[in-house]
Amino acid sequence: xxxxxxxxxxxxxxxxxxxxxxxxxxxxxxxxxxxxxxxxxxxxxxxxxxxxxxxxxxxxxxxxxxxxxxxxxxxxxxxxxxxxxxxxxxxxxxxxxxxxxxxxxxxxxxxx
Amino acid sequence: xxxxxxxxxxxxxxxxxxxxxxxxxxxxxxxxxxxxxxxxxxxxxxxxxxxxxxxxxxxxxxxxxxxxxxxxxxxxxxxxxxxxxxxxxxxxxxxxxxxxxxxxxxxxxxxx
Numbered sequence: 001x002x003x004x005x006x007x008x009x010x011x012x013x014x015x016x017x018x019x020x021x022x023x024x025x026x027x028x029x030x031x032x033x034x035x036x037x038x039x040x041x042x043x044x045x046x047x048x049x050x051x052x053x054x055x056x057x058x059x060x061x062x063x064x065x066x067x068x069x070x071x072x073x074x075x076x077x078x079x080x081x082x083x084x085x086x087x088x089x090x091x092x093x094x095x096x097x098x099x100x101x102x103x104x105x106x107x108x109x110x111x112x
Numbered sequence: 113x114x115x116x117x118x119x120x121x122x123x124x125x126x127x128x129x130x131x132x133x134x135x136x137x138x139x140x141x142x143x144x145x146x147x148x149x150x151x152x153x154x155x156x157x158x159x160x161x162x163x164x165x166x167x168x169x170x171x172x173x174x175x176x177x178x179x180x181x182x183x184x185x186x187x188x189x190x191x192x193x194x195x196x197x198x199x200x201x202x203x204x205x206x207x208x209x210x211x212x213x214x215x216x217x218x219x220x221x222x223x224x
Contacts, residue, residue, distance in 0.1 A: 048216055051211070090156075
């Protein structure tokens, strides 16, 4: 199974600040079709996860451009600029290139 | 508007069975692969099973293989998860997902 490692576990941030979240996979996430199926989700307290970024760097509908995804192969990053209160919660990365699909353990973004 | 509405959860004794349903609306259900993902209380996300649009491809997590069955009825726009031989460790909030959209989840509690 592909192990997804997210760091840090907890990330204190000041409103208006910028942060980078890391997600690393134990093997390449490049699919045989050439795509890389690495996605980022935010789960706010008491809510279902919501898709932010799909296939590494594509912002989902309605997601502000303060969110950006990058990376390739086994190393991926989610950057959030000008952090707002509604950005707080747990961020998960998911790989759906390989079965079983696997999630990272999450990074909790909280106020400093 | 895409909507995924799960039902069928509840309290069940170990060893018993339960069948979850997810009614989809707002998109062409028959064109999309679907997933079940679960989240045990206070923990992260765990992928459970996936099914392709026409049911040709089905995948399971090792933790549920042989006990759970994912299926779909495209005429009814409904995704199912038949769960048998339930264990306490299956206690979780079960989400029906299209990868980009998630339902609100349905709680399954396995306890005597």
